[in-house]
Structure formats: structure tokens, C-alpha cells
Amino acid sequence: MDFRGYSNVDLRRKALEKELRVKLSHIGNYSFDAKLASTKNCENMIGAVQIPLGVAGPLKLKSGELPVRNYYIPLATTEGALVASVNRGCKAICESNGANVYSYRVGATRGPVFYTGNLKNERKLYKWVKVNEDKIKKIAEKTSKHLKFKKLKFAGLGNYAFIRFSFDTGDAMGMNMATIAAQAITELIEKETGIKSLSLAGNYDVDKKASWMNFINHRGIKAWAEVVLSEKILKEILKIDSEKLFDVWLAKCMIGSAMSGSLGFNAHFANVIAAFYIATGQDPAHVVEGSLGITTMKVMPDKSLYTSVYLPSLMLGIIGGGTGLSTQKEAINLLKLDKKRSVLELAEVVAGSVLAGEISLLSSLAENSLVKAHKKFGRGENL
């Protein structure tokens, strides 16, 4: 069957049910605007998948730029124990008077690969780009009033040259805006230098691949969160002491990650990032770079534990993509973000949530209660 022959979601689903002799009645149960979604979010739409949504929190965060706030964290997940784990971390953070969070916008990146043919042209292109950054900025910013050009990184070798443009894309995650701006710049460069691009996206950007580029030079928004957990909170809420927790962190997140050639020096950033991204309508393929990062710990002289998370590459938005869908919009509303800080605040909530997740899982591992927790939260039945 050719799906494009069907004028709406329900007809298409029904045709598929008939062709395959299957029931898709749950998939047919959705409440967003199907016409809009099938235009903007998903072609050949036949309905929707439902992902259970849980809430962790309150999570107390101090951003330095906003009053102290409590957040309820929306997490869409099918993996039992995750919400409970983050929730426990939130409690430990709350009772520690909150976590400090911070964020910095690096910018959405996109950029082409050019076929220069030889080093002489590569040098010519490099010089043109260096001299004409203002022109590049101007043409990029003409493509959208919401986009600002931030910077570029150039790399040439042999018969190729790569450029990585960084853009401030405001409240949007911005890959579409960035792509359109990159296209305009690329056309300008082609016209003025005569050197042709091979592809508007050259994997030097680099989008949705685990990469050291994004780890080292960052992408989207960088975010940090930290908290000091007192000996009492460690004992009462997390059933652990700081030294044991530190030992597990060092052995697992540092040495274990080094031994396995990992780009994640952490316990489970990806779990929290994935659940948060799906809940709030982010692009879930950005979990790949979003889950890069490092957890740190230090035992303080009073046996309290300093712990922090660092996330170098969060691609986030509150408009565009999946954020406009009805359930996702409601999930974002739960956060009651400040209008002025919006995406940066969102990134800080992500960092705080990831911190909560790290504290809790590492404590479970140190205390050797992981299996117990999973059994309690029902995953045992799967066996």
C-alpha cells in the first residue's frame, strides 16, 4: 500500500489494519491536533504511541540568576525504577537546601563540507572565511529573526574543507533554523569563491553522533549542577556514607569508563536525559550527545560529599519540534519556566535532574540494592 494515498490519519490506520489484519485501536487513541502533527511532526501518520509519564520532585534548584525554585520533573519512561530513583535524588537534594545550577549557550551547530580539490583552494577558502565573518553573520541572520550567528570553526585537509557554524537559536532547539542559515552561508561562499560544497552537513557539525568534538567543543547548551550532601542525608535518605559512594564513583565512572573507552564518565545520564527529552518534546536522537558528560565527587573533611554533573552538549527547545504537541506542551508547563531565561532554565533543570539520578543510582550501587529496587518497582516480573 502507498500511505500517501490516504487523506487522514484514521483512514490510513484503518487501511493498514485491513491490509495486515491487525488491531491498532490504541494507536488510534490520541488527543493532539492530527492535521498539524501530520504536517509538522510525522508523515504517514497512523496515530500515536503512549509513553507513561511520571513526575519526580520537587527538585530545589538555585541558578544564581533566578530565585530559588522547586520544580516537578516530567519523565516519560517505560523503565521501572527510574522515576523512583530520580525522585529519591530530588529528596536528597531538597534536604540539602537545593542544588546550584548553571548553564551557558554554545549554540546549535551545523555546517558543510566543501570539495576544494587541493590545498591552494583550501587556503583560499580559509582566507575568505576569515575575512568575511561579518558578511557570513549578516546573511545568516537574514534567514530568521530568531537566529544569531555566534562563531565558526574551520578545518581543511587535502581536497576537503569543513566548517562548523554555531548559532544562537533562541527558544528553539534550532536545527532547522541552523540548517537554513548554513544553507544561505554555503551558497554565499560558493558564489564568492567558486568552491562547491558536497553536503550541507559534513559530520564536523556534528549532529546526533557520539563525538569528541561535541564533548570537547560543546554543542547547544552546556549545563552544570552541584550539591553538597551531608553525612546525615547520605545516611538517612541514601543509606550510604560519603567514602563508600566516592569509591564507587571513582571505580565505575572514572576508571571503568576509561577502561571501556567511554565518552560518558557517569552512571546513567542517558536514562534521565531520554525520559526528560521524550516528556518535553525534544528530539530523542539528541540523547546521543545529550548524555555525554562527567559526574564528579569529593569527600569533604566533615564527611559530607560534594557531587556535581557536567553536561557539555544539550540540544533543547521550548518551541518547535515536538514541544508544540499537546501532551508535551503540558509537560513543559509543569516546569513553569521563566519567560526570559526559558531554554537556559530548561537546561539547568535537566542538569539538576541528572544530578538527582546520579546520586540515587550510585548510592544504590554502593549499597548493593540495585536488584532489590528493580524487583520492588516491578521489573522483576519480566524475568
Next chain:
Amino acid sequence: MDFRGYSNVDLRRKALEKELRVKLSHIGNYSFDAKLASTKNCENMIGAVQIPLGVAGPLKLKSGELPVRNYYIPLATTEGALVASVNRGCKAICESNGANVYSYRVGATRGPVFYTGNLKNERKLYKWVKVNEDKIKKIAEKTSKHLKFKKLKFAGLGNYAFIRFSFDTGDAMGMNMATIAAQAITELIEKETGIKSLSLAGNYDVDKKASWMNFINHRGIKAWAEVVLSEKILKEILKIDSEKLFDVWLAKCMIGSAMSGSLGFNAHFANVIAAFYIATGQDPAHVVEGSLGITTMKVMPDKSLYTSVYLPSLMLGIIGGGTGLSTQKEAINLLKLDKKRSVLELAEVVAGSVLAGEISLLSSLAENSLVKAHKKFGRGENL
């Protein structure tokens, strides 16, 4: 508020609505068994998030172990143009008489880090493990009748030792089973050697981190897909010729990925993997290792194009986790998997779908129509 005080999903959601003065009516619209889901999949549940579900296909696959089959591919996504792109790739594959697919089960991995204290104990532990692999197998397999022990990898340094156990977990993705089995083995080792584990999961496993371990030594299921696209199909369906497509692949997926220190030598595995995983109830945090891999291309003497994808680390299941939820179960049913091959067949469908996505996106990039496609499929409005 303390979410655990509420006995059911609706009361909990309503309390949150009241506390935060927000409306969560769409989130309250779901059709799965809330009681079961809130026990097995998600704590503090307040409802569900809806992700638009599209279908690409038919996708014609030849696995060598099954008759040639056409599949309809369920993709849950909020990113416009993705389903259309995969669909175009499916068409090119179909008209090329289908893609060859293959898969191999490496096994779900889990494993502890031990604190040996010194090299002497590390050697002692190593020797015990080498000699007692049968014992390890036996105790692991006692934990579940669905689990088979496959192998282990041991690494010690200084005062630590890491083990990575691999298990065949049948129709389940298997991380819970693997964790429980690893726990049993670890307790046995502790008892027999007197050497204690620090953490049941030591990041040498390694779960949900981008890592060279999983790229090089694999995890879950490895899968491959390949197709030869004739000159005619390239021109008519993909609007491109083989040499141009090859040039883009080489510049982007090989050289661009090398230049950015990527573990993904491909165009956009992560997009297809994420949409497929969410649609079929897989753990979306496994997109991190699932999106590792390499696309290859070669121009043949008759100007046709050989192209393939290689996915070394797919963590997949058809029971357990999110696969039992009503919409996800319907999405899996769309695939009409053979009972006997089940998860391996699922992995092959993933590989075929990823191949379709690679063919289509790389063609768009080579033909310079990416922006056009995104505008057509409605993402332009977001700007």
C-alpha cells in the same frame, strides 16, 4: 507534595494540576492499563505523553534465514521529514529487489567492579574466574530459565578488577535478567574468593554510554543490511548518481566523522533508531549505543551503488520493558515477526530501516535538497 501519597494516576495528576494551577488533560488521556504500567514501567505516574506514530514501507528484506518479506516500519517521531525520508529509502530498496540483512546475538552485558586491593588479589580473582567459568554459567542460569551465559571478559588494574558478562536473554532486551544474573555471580565470587565488589555495574559492561567497548566488542545484537541500487533507481527515486552519492558519503561519513572524533561513521542512524525504539517500546536510552556504527558505499563498474550499514550494538526485546504497553505492542504486531527468530528478526528490520534512512538522507544532501524537504514537510513553520 509527595506523589507517593496518591493511590492512583488520576488522583495524582489532579493533585498536581491543583498544586501548580496547570491543566494536564491531554496527559490524562491514555489507554494502557494504568495500574500495570505504574507498577512495571513508571513510578509517580500521572498519565502519558503521546508521540506521533508514522509508518514507512513496505521495506523488502531478505534475511537468508526466512522467506523474503515486506515490512511496515513503525516510527514514533516528532521530527518532520524523518518518516518521509525513510519511506523514500524503503521505496528505493524495494525497487532494488530488497535488502539483504543479517544479525548475530552477542548478548546483553552486565558486570561488576571488584576492589581487589592489590595485584596479587587481582591475579587470584582472575585465576578463579578462568577456572570456574562452568560454575559461573550454572549459577547465572539458575536465576532465570530464559537466560543463557555466553562468555565473560576480565580486566584488572591496580586495586580494581572489572568483569563483563554476556548473556543470551531470549526475547527480552534483558538488562534486568542480566543484572540479576550478574548479582548472583558476583555473590558467588565474593563468597569463594573473599574479594568484594564495589558496584554491580562497573561501566566496563558498558550500559548507555557511547563507548569504544561496545563499538569494538559489541553488545546485544549486531546487525547488517546491504543493497545494490541501480543507476536507474538512483536517478528516478533518489535524484542522484552513484558517484556523487559516494563522494558525499566519503567526505561526510568517513572523513567528517574522523575529523570530529565520532563513534558514528554514518549520516543519521540515531534518528531512525530513536523513532523505532520509541515506537516498539525499547529503552530509548539504548539509542546511545544503538546509534553506533558504519555506513559503507562503493560505486560498481555499472554505475550502480553498493551500500551497507553495520550496527554493532542493538539492545532489543519483544517482551518486557515498554514492549507490553498497548500502543507499543500494536506497533510490534505491525511487523508480524516470526515466532522463532523474533529479536534477531527485529534487529534485521532495524538494520533495514536504518539503511533506508541512510540512502535517503545522503541522497538529499548530495542533491542539496535537505532544506527544501524540511520546508516541504512543515518544519519551516517553526522558524
Next chain:
Amino acid sequence: MDFRGYSNVDLRRKALEKELRVKLSHIGNYSFDAKLASTKNCENMIGAVQIPLGVAGPLKLKSGELPVRNYYIPLATTEGALVASVNRGCKAICESNGANVYSYRVGATRGPVFYTGNLKNERKLYKWVKVNEDKIKKIAEKTSKHLKFKKLKFAGLGNYAFIRFSFDTGDAMGMNMATIAAQAITELIEKETGIKSLSLAGNYDVDKKASWMNFINHRGIKAWAEVVLSEKILKEILKIDSEKLFDVWLAKCMIGSAMSGSLGFNAHFANVIAAFYIATGQDPAHVVEGSLGITTMKVMPDKSLYTSVYLPSLMLGIIGGGTGLSTQKEAINLLKLDKKRSVLELAEVVAGSVLAGEISLLSSLAENSLVKAHKKFGRGENL
């Protein structure tokens, strides 16, 4: 025995001979100024090791900034077949009218890790550094009249902050200069911010480790070389055709390197770099980052082959370190470097030599004559 009790090299060696009852007469045969060397290059000196020195060339290079030049390449090696292989590559380059070379000084890098204690201090440090770059430049440049401050890269996480300073160190490789400048800057920062450094070198610099930092953001001098080999030269000198050579390059240097998680997408940069570094008195531990890089190839319409090498991280000098020793100085003199370009020219000679080595080895592999060559050049006897 305590070596420091001996006032000169010969007494020390003789004492060791006596203590261990061994003969070290060859080690005692050296011709450099022992007093100077034992002060500047090597403590507890007992003599010297002799490394056979061969010469490859002439190698014809066009740098764009200098007249076309022929170079004789000094290579100190104990591995038979290497000089012969580079020599064959030089011949192919010469008969192709020379290779184009280019270089760019990124700067020697060094930098501390600070213990900030928390994110607030990390932000404070970051702001101080951003605002006071002029002050940093001034204090750095006071430490040596040969050093220029170029830029810095800052990264903070949790309770740590890292800075990577880049310096132009003129004709010297410059790690000592860079270290002393970094020390001065670090003391200034400590004084003005009250935040203490933990270590003057924080592995974010990063020195003598294979790292993506140096691959992506470069270190020392970046260099490139390229040549187009005609069908005739390929056939007559390299016994191969362009398509076969390209196929081997793609399979080995691109796909093979991706499959093994390599930072070297090349055939054997390290061999040439090591031999050249030892011959010319460079620090041989810098082979680690010096051997990073990518070889590219492309078959041209006339069946000629475009090939290039890219070396992102060459740490080189013509004064300081081992360059002042008598044999090393003679080896550098062989190159007859232009006084004005000096180290940049040296980097370009390295790039050209590495290109010669790549062309030749990849041809041997493609033609399947590697074993033959090694047997011919005498390594077979070792078996």
C-alpha cells in the same frame, strides 16, 4: 650505587661496568660535548646510544612561501625497509613535480588545573580569565623574549577548572618556555582570585597522550602535504594503479581505522615521524601526538591519484632539547632550512616525508609486496 656520586660520564660508566660486570664500551663511544649534554639533556649519563641514520630523497617540495626545494630527509631508524620505502615515495613525488606543503602554527600548549571548590568559584575564575587576557599575555611574555601568548581555552566542571594556554615559542619546540610562562600566569591567577592550582599541567594541555583534544583543536604546528601521481608514475615507480591504491586506502585507513577506534586514519605516520624526530633531536615522546592524522586519496578522471596527508599536532624545534647535540645538529643542517621560516619549514618537510611514506607503504600493501620488501631489506633474518 648512587650515580650522582660520579663527577663525569666515563667514571660513572666504569663504575657501572664494574658493579654489574658488563662491558659498555660502545656506549662509551660518543662525540658530543658530554659535560653540556649531561647538564642539559640527560642526568646520570653513562654515554650514548647510536641509532643508524639513513637519508631519503631528494624530496621536492613547494611550500607556496619559498622557492621549490629539494630536501634530503634524515631518518634515524633501526627498522629495515623504512628508509627504502620513504625513498621510493620521494622518487614518486619528485617525478610528479613535487608535493605542495603548507603549515600553520597553533602553538605549544600547557596549562593548569585549579581546585575551585564549587561552581561559584569556577564562574569567578572564568570571568577573571575572560576579562584579563591582556594581563595574562603580558605576564606570559615577560618570562621569555622568544614567547608570544596566542590564546587560551577554559573548561570548568564541578570543583575543578582547566585552562589550556597556547604560545608561539619561535624556533624552539617550546615546552619548557610554555611551562615557565604557564607557571607565571598561574601564580598571577592564584594571587588575584585566591583560587589555587592543583597542578601546573592538568592533562587538558595535553602533552604526550593520544587525545582527541590535540586531534580536533591541534597542538604545535599543523601541516599538510599533497601530490597528484600520474597513471604512469603509479605504474612505473609504485607498481600499482590508482583504483587499487584507493581501494586499499579506503579499506585500511578509513574503515579499518574506524573499526579499531583509532586516532590515526593513515598507514604509518608514526614510523616516519619517529625516525625524523630522533634524527633531528625532537622529543621522541611527541611521536604520540605527532602521529595523529589523516591520509586522503581520490582517483581523478585521468586515472591519476590525488593524495594528501594532514598532521594536526607536530611539536617541533630547531633549537633547544636534543637539537643542539652534535649529530642531531648535523642532521638538521642537511635540510638547509630557510632562516626566516625555520620551524614551519621543518613541519612542511615532515609532512612531505610522511606523504612519501604513505604513498610507498600503501602501494606495497596494494601490490602485496610488503613481505617481499621486508625480506629483501634484511628483516627476514630475524625470524
Next chain:
Amino acid sequence: MDFRGYSNVDLRRKALEKELRVKLSHIGNYSFDAKLASTKNCENMIGAVQIPLGVAGPLKLKSGELPVRNYYIPLATTEGALVASVNRGCKAICESNGANVYSYRVGATRGPVFYTGNLKNERKLYKWVKVNEDKIKKIAEKTSKHLKFKKLKFAGLGNYAFIRFSFDTGDAMGMNMATIAAQAITELIEKETGIKSLSLAGNYDVDKKASWMNFINHRGIKAWAEVVLSEKILKEILKIDSEKLFDVWLAKCMIGSAMSGSLGFNAHFANVIAAFYIATGQDPAHVVEGSLGITTMKVMPDKSLYTSVYLPSLMLGIIGGGTGLSTQKEAINLLKLDKKRSVLELAEVVAGSVLAGEISLLSSLAENSLVKAHKKFGRGENL
């Protein structure tokens, strides 16, 4: 000039002196057998480069398989302060009653890439290899009586397949032996399967590139060393306490290395490896993989410091390559290796020396005396 026209080293050097109007008299001063060296080690030979040779030690090592031994460590280096630094580490180790060392032979690796053309052939090749491992072993071992086949690792994707063979090459580093054996196996495979290899070395081996393959799956010989330094020794010899040293290690070797995407989680393995390899006639390009590895530290309850090094990839020999040259042979003789353990003992000495280097440099950094040390040992003059 064509170097091959000259029948001996001195004539060749003189011709070059004349052509370039330079003096190469120091290069002409060597004492090894020029005829042999120019056949086995270096083509186009014109003489030798002299590298200052220092000695550190005694270094007390306990291998568990041999009586406790003191070693004098030969280090060929041009970088002032290195020998002194290792020497200080040796002293700290000696006074701590020696370091425990251990080693394990993984085997020299070499292996081809095949062009399979498609997945069907790739499967065919895989099956042939699995079934015929005995045959492979037999043909490999026919090529040299010193070589034993150990294992193989196979990886196929798309139209390529890679194999990595591991061989025990006895007292030789063994790359030549391994290459010849790999050639024989490859010819057998080609004959029996009809599938052709593209290159005898496919970068899946992987030789002389920094790679996660060699880090994770090892190469040559793996080696470990550990020592516990008492509070007194730390204070008196290293001028530091265990907590400060630990803090520097954690910040630099763990977190700093993670932040820079390094494959070396250590302070300066490469310095010691390079100096030792050059002194003892190893292939200096093997510094690339030899310098991979991890240093660990742990503060013990009595304020002593446990510290260890782990080196996963040492390619070492005591016959073949540069080990037969007169000065290198004398340097090896210094070690008075046990005939039976030979290369394993050599690897353990490397590990112990590297440990000494780590202890000393990290102490200098922690105590902030690096610049002082470098100035004292004369490098300051270079500024």
C-alpha cells in the same frame, strides 16, 4: 644524487657532504657493524645519531615469578630532568621495599582486510575461519619455529572483512614474523575461499596508531606495577603527602584526561617508554601504543599511598630490530634479564620504570616544583 650508487656508508656520507656542502663528521662516528646495520636496520645509511644514555636506579622489583631484583634502567633521552625524575621514583620504590610487577603476553597482532563484495561472502569467510582455526594455526606456525598462533578476532561489515591474528613471537617483538605468518594465512584463506585480501595489514591489527582496540583488547604484552608508599617516604623523598598527591592524580590523570579525550590516563608514560625503547633498541614508533594506559592511586587508612600503573600494549623484544646493535645490546645487558622469562621480564621492568616516573612527576606537580626541577636540570638555558 642517488644514494644507492654508493657501496658503503662512508662513501655515501662523503658524497652527501660534498653535494650539500655540510660537515657530517659526528654522524660518521659510530661503532656498530655498519655493513650489518645497513642491511638489516637502515637503508641509505650515512652513519648514526647519538642519543645520550642515562641510568636510573636501582629499581627494586618483585615479579612473583622471580627472586626480588634490583635493576639499573637505561634511558636514552635528550630531555633534561627525565632521568633524574625516574631516579627519584626508583628511590621511593626501593625504600618501600620494591614494586610488585606482573605481565601477560597477549601477542603481536597483524591481519588483513578482505574485499568480500557482499554480506553473503562475508558470512562464508567468517564460517570458514571459525571452522578452520586449526588449519590457520598450523600454516602460521610453519612460517617460523619461534612463532605460535594464539587467537584471532574477526569483523565484517558490508563488502569488507577484517581479521586480527595474535601470535606469540617469543623473544622478538615480532612484527616481521607476524607479518609473514599473516601472509601465509591470508594466502590460504584466499585459496580456499576464493575471497581476496586488499591489504595484508588492515588497521584492525592495529599497528602504531593510538587506538581503543589496543587499549581495550591489548597488544604485545600487558604489564602492571604497584607500590605502597609510606607517609614517611612520601614526605622525605617526594616532599608530599598522600592526599595532595591523590588530589593531583584525580584532577589531572582522570578528570583532565577525560576532558581532553585522551587514551592516556596518566602523567607521562610516553616519556619513560620512549627513553627506554630507544635505549634498548625497540621500535620507537611503538611508543604510540606503548604509552596507552592508566595510573591509579588510593590513600590508605594509615596515610600511605597505593599507586599502580597499567600498560595494555607493550611491543617488546630482546632479539631482532634494533636490539642487535652494539650500544642497544649493551643497554639490554645492563638489565641482566633471566633467560627464561626474557621479554616478560623486560615488560615488567618497563612497568616498574613507568611507575617510578609517575610517582616522581606527579609529586613534582603536586608540590609545584616542576619549573624548578627543569631549571635545575639545565633546560632553563634554552629559553
